[in-house]
Amino acid sequence: MSSSIAESVESARRKRAFSVMTILFALIVIVFIISMDTGELKLTPHEVLNTLLGKGDAKQELILFQFRLPRMVMSLLVGAAFAVSGCILQGVTRNVLAEPGILGINAGAGLVVVLFISVVPVSGTIFLLPLLALLGAGGTAALIFSLSYRRNHGISTIRMLLVGIAVAAGISATMLVLTLRLNPEQFKFVQVWLAGSIWGTDWRFVLALVPWLVVLLPLVFVKARVLDVMNLGDLTARGLGAALSRERLIMYASAVGLAGAAVAVGGAIGFVGLIGPHVARRLVGPQHPYLLPASALAGALLLIISDTFARLYNIPTGIVVAVLGAPYFLYLLMRTKGQN
């Protein structure tokens, strides 16, 4: 009797999750189509279709294939990566405020960018930046891990949160001192980078980002149940037989990989990582097998909408993300009853 109730609850949940994800996916497709037509140079849907079929003129092909499409694909990938990374971190740390920033990813990448900009002229070898940002993000995350690791205990969540605060604060202070010394041109570049602007608008950057997602997303989706178990608390999780330390490390590492790669090409669009998973949770509930893919879709949708506006008005994408995302999130927050 009770098991059949549980089954029907489960199936209702699954139905709801699938319909939410279908809607999100449909929205992404619609926005993608609109976004292809939008930009400083407007293309009509008909022209876009023609160009896609290989019948456009050279200028249309250049705009669509070399400028618009890579940036759009990039924003989808970056949005999904940040949101899944945030979802993992909120699950593992059981902290609602967790986002890729707590692993020092934004701070580390930002510091490297500021250092680089203060040494090399802005117009210089900019294409090196993603690589350096990735190194900075990974290095900082590794530093935080090693400082919060204790032999025989592994990485405790609270220690990692606290160490993360300290390291990020130290790096931010260093950055502050450095940015105040920059000249206005350098300062503006750094500011725009930190505000989050998808600037790796080249197929090469897209190709560099894809492997991370192709490897890490399926891995994380397969491990989704582990996050559910972790959510029950350390003692319960251990009691249920989870190899807690190891699983946690895998999860953290995946989160670093996803967000680090994303921050390298997308700048510090940290807010997607905070809000994407929360929006998804309010839509599909807290079960990670549904929550993780829903987060990916929500993050991708939020970012492609934001980036379309950002391209139109020529402002950093991260700003649009916050301006669009925050009110919607507040609305969801006020509308749904607390699930806690």
Add this chain to the structure above:
Amino acid sequence: MQSHPFSQSGQSAESIQSRPIAAVILLIGGSVLLVLSAALSIAVGAADISLATVWESIVHFNPDLTSHQVIHQLRIPRVIAGALTGAAFATAGALMQGMTRNPIADSGLLGINAGSGLLLAICFAFFPGMSFVHLLFFSFIGAALAAGIVFGAGSMVKGGLTPVRLVLAGAAVSALMLAISEAIAIHYNVGQELAFWYAGGMQGVQWAQVKIIAPWILGSIAIAILISRSITLLSLGEDIATGLGQRTGLVKAVGALLILILAGASVSIVGAVGFVGLIIPHVSRYLVGVDYRWIIPCSAVLGSLLVVLADIGARMFNPFAETPLGALIAVIGVPFFLYLAMNERREL
């Protein structure tokens, strides 16, 4: 949903206790150190003044001596402002962490820093050359506005204002205001001015400002200590607090108001020196245990001490081009906090 980020359930029994003796020692020792560093802070600067002169200028003030004038008009207001804002940030942070039970929450999450930053960005962009006093005023208005939205949005819901909602609403509103001010800063090219303000510093603090903020900050800290027992209960969890007969709604409303006054006033004077509010409460909790009746006064003393010391450093490094206060606080605070964090034995 993850709503108990800082529950003490996993702690071992001995670390749950509060340590009143340690707290008393800390309060007395901290206050003595504070007085000493205040004296030192008055003595050092672009023009070095001996401690004897400092003492003399206080007991036998002679308006004809330049050094006495410097001490009275520049150094003393500055050190008092430092002590006040440090205490205010730390107390506000302790209240925030106690109320929301989230270790990565600080007073900035009520939207205070972001709101004040937004109005400052607007002032810099549209009314350049505004006087310092007006900037102060608008900065505070911005803080109040943002905190009002956070608190309003968080409480206008079915189920009321839970700590989780409060921090989430705070994060969202902060991000929104930050984004708008970034957009303004980038569009009108006032980013670096804003960054200078944000970096924090106490150059040019005058008696007039100290006199405005002092009663508010001191009064709020006193009220915070009065309600500290309720904060301790809240920090055990909303259900427990309600079960023990707390009027949690009232406590949270008073707490939020105190945070707004404390952090809002301080941000308008020294800029967004957020780290004090984040680490000092942790340091206090680590040293004196989990009772907010001790955590709040100890945080106030330690916060004052940290900011006064950092301000000395800001002038010592390079007296003529002061290092940003926020950066120096991080230099002092980060290693110490890191040490404490690495020894953290609690589990979630």
